[in-house]
Amino acid sequence: MILFKQVEPLQQALDKFRQEGRSIGFVPTMGALHQGHLSLLEAARKENETVICSIFVNPTQFNDPSDFEKYPITLEKDIELLIQSNTNLLFLPYVSEIYPNGTGNLPNYSIGFLETILEGKYRPGHFQGVCQVMHRLLEIVKADNLYMGQKDYQQCMVVKRLLELTRIPTRLHTCPTLRETDGLAMSSRNTRLLPAQRAQAVTISQVLKEICVTLQPGLTSLLLQAAEQKLEKAGFKVDYVALANADNLDLLDHWDGQQPVVALAAAYLDEVRLIDNMLIQSGK
CATH class of the missing domain: 3.40.50.620 (HUPs)
Structure with missing residues (x-):
């Protein structure tokens, strides 16, 4: 090299x-x-x-x-x-x-x-x-x-x-995003997490996976609120949990069941800000 x-x-x-x-x-x-x-x-x-x-x-x-x-x-x-x-x-x-x-x-x-x-x-x-x-x-x-x-x-x-x-x-x-064995998205910022915070951090990928599994056509607000509350309970200060059109990132408060969707989240553990996202295929 x-x-x-x-x-x-x-x-x-x-x-x-x-x-x-x-x-x-x-x-x-x-x-x-x-x-x-x-x-x-x-x-x-x-x-x-x-x-x-x-x-x-x-x-x-x-x-x-x-x-x-x-x-x-x-x-x-x-x-x-x-x-x-x-x-x-x-x-x-x-x-x-x-x-x-x-x-x-x-x-x-x-x-x-x-x-x-x-x-x-x-x-x-x-x-x-x-x-x-x-x-x-x-x-x-x-x-x-x-x-x-x-x-x-x-x-x-x-x-x-x-x-x-x-x-x-x-x-x-x-x-594609690479993940640790427990699901946490690999990130340079992960090195700043203390051991207890590292154990908490996986909650981000867990709530995104739950959104992917449970999303149904219709309003999305209750699903997103539940995800945000779970992050807060795990010790995060949440910036956002959102659903957006995967092609153009238009934010969605209603899903028609066909649009390609991405679920996104950003939240702090103390001073360390973590982000993650997961794609939800159209026609799910």
């Missing part, structure tokens, strides 16, 4: 691979890698001759400065995992490489209602930061294929919109 910290030498290496006719698969991360990230790299490796991973904790997508400061950094372990997974290139940029003119006057992206609901509502400015860093990374790497995890469902929809806005020809692949 070759490690790059600057844009120009990375692009020279990528250009050489392109001249050789090698397709490029890209997995952007913020580090603290786990099996979920490795599954994205595996998907990229199956479909591309060259696989590049980036590790960059993007300051512009953290609306809470303390969350940015506490984001887990495990670089030595990350590099070891990337070598073991046969990743070809690692991009480990300085902030000045991603934002050469600073972070003060970055572009604003027209991503519509996606930044006003769910994660957008509770983390104002977050998705603008996601667009800012992803636009820059996509322009640098010029990948054929981009791999992201379904756990960040709304973020994947935002990046899909970004690709439409910028007309960057990279193809987005949204890969």
Whole structure:
């Protein structure tokens, strides 16, 4: 694996691979890698001759400065995992490489209602930061294929919109969420949970699974209220439990029994914010 910290030498290496006719698969991360990230790299490796991973904790997508400061950094372990997974290139940029003119006057992206609901509502400015860093990374790497995890469902929809806005020809692949044996969605933030909190955390996946199993055509409010109450009883401070159209993320207070649906939740255990979602197939 070759490690790059600057844009120009990375692009020279990528250009050489392109001249050789090698397709490029890209997995952007913020580090603290786990099996979920490795599954994205595996998907990229199956479909591309060259696989590049980036590790960059993007300051512009953290609306809470303390969350940015506490984001887990495990670089030595990350590099070891990337070598073991046969990743070809690692991009480990300085902030000045991603934002050469600073972070003060970055572009604003027209991503519509996606930044006003769910994660957008509770983390104002977050998705603008996601667009800012992803636009820059996509322009640098010029990948054929981009791999992201379904756990960040709304973020994947935002990046899909970004690709439409910028007309960057990279193809987005949204890969299934990987889970621990008890059902908890794998996340870098899980490393911040104390043992007792780790035992509590699985309640998020449990309530989402219950929604998937019990959802019937009609009003959804009572089902969502019950899920929220179960999370609160388990010690969570709930931001949201919601049902949305899986294709466009329109929030649903009524299900017709046919629409493809995604159940989503976000909640805090002390200072650690966890998110998860599960797809519910149409015609259930």
